[in-house]
Amino acid sequence: TQLLEQSPQFLSIQEGENLTVYCNSSSVFSSLQWYRQEPGEGPVLLVTVVTGGEVKKLKRLTFQFGDARKDSSLHITAAQPGDTGLYLCAGHTNAGKSTFGDGTTLTVKP
Amino acid sequence: NAGVMQNPRHLVRRRGQEARLRCSPMKGHSHVYWYRQLPEEGLKFMVYLQKENIIDESGMPKERFSAEFPKEGPSILRIQQVVRGDSAAYFCASSPPGRVGEKLFFGSGTQLSVL
Numbered sequence: 683t684q685l686l687e688q689s690p691q692f693l694s695i696q697e698g699e700n701l702t703v704y705c706n707s708s709s710v711f712s713s714l715q716w717y718r719q720e721p722g723e724g725p726v727l728l729v730t731v732v733t734g735g736e737v738k739k740l741k742r743l744t745f746q747f748g749d750a751r752k753d754s755s756l757h758i759t760a761a762q763p764g765d766t767g768l769y770l771c772a773g774h775t776n777a778g779k780s781t782f783g784d785g786t787t788l789t790v791k792p
Numbered sequence: 793n794a795g796v797m798q799n800p801r802h803l804v805r806r807r808g809q810e811a812r813l814r815c816s817p818m819k820g821h822s823h824v825y826w827y828r829q830l831p832e833e834g835l836k837f838m839v840y841l842q843k844e845n846i847i848d849e850s851g852m853p854k855e856r857f858s859a860e861f862p863k864e865g866p867s868i869l870r871i872q873q874v875v876r877g878d879s880a881a882y883f884c885a886s887s888p889p890g891r892v893g894e895k896l897f898f899g900s901g902t903q904l905s906v907l
Contacts, residue, residue, distance in 0.1 A: 713891070717896075722900070722901075724796075724885070724899050724900050724901050727896065730894065730895060772835075772896075774893060774894045778847065780825075780894070780896060782827070782835040783834050784834040785833070785834045
């Protein structure tokens, strides 16, 4: 069983602060995805990282894939209340399915 | 609306009844995934289907749960003789051709409550 551990589980910060959340596994994935989920809705795909060491930026969000393709991080600069949500990482293998971590619940207070 | 459509959004059942959850994938997507989510937890894989075929059902309980994706019509997740522990949000996702299952497009989910 491939497990993805996300940390921290909960994070509450003030508007304008920076933060990093982590996604770790002992398994190697062909790619890794980050999703954001709001209450009462399904997850929405933010980014896919494929190459070990890859860094992708999406406005104030920076995603990094570990060199060994087992872990990833998401860094948010100058967080805003609109960033509040559940951030999920998912590892994909060539078997055709994605395994999700339990997520980080982020609350950004104005 | 070209997104993944799930219905109903909310479903209330009494213990012992049957629950049927429906999912229509995005246009052009032929792979459907069902996930289950408990409050403040991640998504647990249940089953992955292609038209008329179950590809991987390793995450689905052996009893009471079944899934299908017929040639015509939506995918159906069926739960027979529901129990309180079945209460959860059930999400369906579809995946475009290519690296199947890598990029998932989710519906808004069905919240099942068992009384």
